Amino acid sequence: MRLLSLQVRDFRNLSQVSLAPSEHATIAVGQNGQGKTNLLEALYLLATLKPLRAGRLSELVRWGTQSARVVGRFLLKGAEREIAVEVGGGVRQAFVDGKKAASLEDYFGGVSVVAFTPDDLEVVKGGPDARRTFLDRAVFNRFPAYLKESREYGRALKNRNRLLRAGPVEPAYLEAYDETLARAGARVYVRRRALMAELGPRARATFEAIGRTPEPAAYGYHPAHLGEVDFATADEATLAGALREALATRTRRDGERGFTSVGPHVDDVTVTLGKRSARAYASQGQQRALVLGWKIAEIENLEAALGFLPLLLLDDVSSELDPERNAYLMNYLSASGAQVFLTTTDGSLVRGAAAEDSLWLGVRAGEVTSAGAVLESSSV
């Protein structure tokens, strides 16, 4: 997979950008607040249809305009394809080769991207919400169908919570909701488990290679409140049954609180160093190395599963890593041969990922320029 060209119109502060990225490193340099992250966010939206950081889609549309548009030409399995996404009026619309995408599978067919941001580096220390989002992004990267599946779960959860809040519920009536939620939840469990089974050992090995910590790392996912069931081996139907039962035993409590207290939406990812919680005990450098280990493992895992490297988006990560770990990452990127977009305020931090064929961009007040010249700004 390779991104051949990118065009952005009215996306955040980027009014018009058109560029042909390097086959390897494309490096966007600029002062704070100029639009570097916006450029990566546009690419991320294009590849995942999800915002990288915005809470609402409307935030993505440039102030004073009606809609934002991002278009990319990709080389996918030897064929060129144009994918596009438009955001306007709070909704987004996806296009493949100029036609509205019939399904998400159709849209994603073979496009894969991994983003790495300073927020990710905080994920070990942060709350469970951030870790779940982190996990779910990795699951989605590996299993694109998960976008739909996790939405189904979210919808079932919302419906059940609404019912609980509406007042005392007829048990038989609630059962139907529990059944739907348990089935969707079991799907989420199975996807997350599959991802962790692939990723956990790789991340552990990568962390070891990053070095400077004698204790081994472990990355785990263990849903709470599933009773006697053996999570590692249970099949999907068994997990659905266990979740249904857990929901049933909590009906009263959930009714009083007005929300569902068991299920994938309350689970956490555990990260340990030498069997101790990394959240509680790891140093800041160790926590960041744990995330770096995970991210590199995620990239390698996708390469093994897909047969090609995903597109990598690294937003200002180098300034947050200590020099040794940054050097490790830069070496990894240049050795992997991956197509990567990096942003930085200081080009010297990412020089290790650069080569002769790198494209250096300057970003200033929403204008993206190359080697001092304003890039071609043909209309999108």
Ligand SMILES: Nc1ncnc2c1ncn2[C@@H]1O[C@H](COP(=O)(O)OP(=O)(O)OP(=O)(O)O)[C@@H](O)[C@H]1O
């Ligand atoms: N919808 C929007 N319309 C116009 N401008 C926007 C919109 N959303 C954000 N901006 C502007 O984009 C700029 C921030 O861009 P961005 O986050 O890409 O900066 P950056 O270059 O990554 O900076 P830093 O180095 O601090 O991370 C801000 O000036 C902000 O006001």
Ligand SMILES: [Mg+2]
């Ligand atoms: Mg930024």
